[in-house]
Amino acid sequence: MQIVLISGLSGSGKSVALKLLEDLGYYCIDNLPATLLPQTVRLLQNEGHRQLGISVDIRGAQSLPALPDCVADLKAHGLDVRVLFLEAQTEALLKRFSETRRPHPLSALHADRTVSECIVQEREMLADVAGLAHRVDSTDLSANALRAWVKQWLSLDQSRLTLIFQSFGFKHGLPLDADFVFDARCLPNPYYDPALRPLTGRDQPVVAFLEAEPLALTMFDDVASYLARWLPAFDRDNRSYVTVAIGCTGGQHRSVWLAERLAARFGPERQVLVRHRESWADTI
Structure with a gap:
């Protein structure tokens, strides 16, 4: 089984990457709490799925500290686990939030904080996840460019540097x-x-x-x-x-x-x- 975990900053293109995986035939789940990852994988594996795309991000903040151990456990069981972390410059993220008029996910928890402050906090909270992953800076990438880069990454032999x-x-x-x-x-x-x-x-x-x-x-x-x-x-x-x-x-x-x-x-x-x-x- 191949499992692609997508994480990163809000507004950095996670939805684009997850939709690409879905188009490529992956069974995709958005916003899965990290603590549910092992049992979800086992369930879908028993159902015969062989390619999973799962988004784990700040929306499941309370379970994020468990993600490194969950990834290590899945790899120890012989599964091909790949982690992709998307990020972007703060100015680009602010522009995207302004264009879509969507609130930052952390705004619901901290109504008194600006979007810039939420982005700073999100970077800090996701730092350990970024350390597990292949990082892609989407600041100046169009959606087509991001899809192309993700497809290139999926074709790599993960056992080699x-x-x-x-x-x-x-x-x-x-x-x-x-x-x-x-x-x-x-x-x-x-x-x-x-x-x-x-x-x-x-x-x-x-x-x-x-x-x-x-x-x-x-x-x-x-x-x-x-x-x-x-x-x-x-x-x-x-x-x-x-x-x-x-x-x-x-x-x-x-x-x-x-x-x-x-x-x-x-x-x-x-x-x-x-x-x-x-x-x-x-x-x-």
């Missing part, structure tokens, strides 16, 4: 799910060539431009050497994911090129996933 290379634009903010951040803004910028401006770092003219720059090749070598040296330590720590975020100004050229080149370098020996936050359609 996954090395994720994610490009982004600094002008849109740092990604929340990064373990390492490298800054490619010091490299020559293809943006200032009118012929290259509408392209991305995956297009051959931009690749040729950057690979003709010694500074760009030196940065690639340095980042690759650093990762090659330290990744074995993450293996020994039994980490499931390491996200390497590479930023440039707009997230279209230099960071995309460097992420793609690093993925090609480590792909033959590692399980690698490439994500381009600002040009996500290129990754599908």
Whole structure:
């Protein structure tokens, strides 16, 4: 049996992810208290279900502390348990609550608190859950992009460490799910060539431009050497994911090129996933 647990901040896209699982044939349950997880899994397993999608979040706040032990118990019984944690920048969450005019779930418990204060409290309450999970920052993702990223994640071999290379634009903010951040803004910028401006770092003219720059090749070598040296330590720590975020100004050229080149370098020996936050359609 495969069990996908979806958690994260209110407004970060949990409903989109759960609906995707339902469309893929998973038996889905929204807002299940963590303490009911073991018996629910056993019941559905006895009924013949083999793929479950379950949302566990702040709405079941009282049972959240039990979630880590429940996940460990299910894994000890040989079940394939995957935990996905969705989050977003506070400004993006505030905008989404304003657009939908829905109250934050914690507002019912703390009527005197602003939405911003509820978001801060929610982050704190879910910190232990985030530590169990593969984290995805949905700040600048459309619903289609989020669905694409979740589908990529579902296809991974969970028994191996996954090395994720994610490009982004600094002008849109740092990604929340990064373990390492490298800054490619010091490299020559293809943006200032009118012929290259509408392209991305995956297009051959931009690749040729950057690979003709010694500074760009030196940065690639340095980042690759650093990762090659330290990744074995993450293996020994039994980490499931390491996200390497590479930023440039707009997230279209230099960071995309460097992420793609690093993925090609480590792909033959590692399980690698490439994500381009600002040009996500290129990754599908």
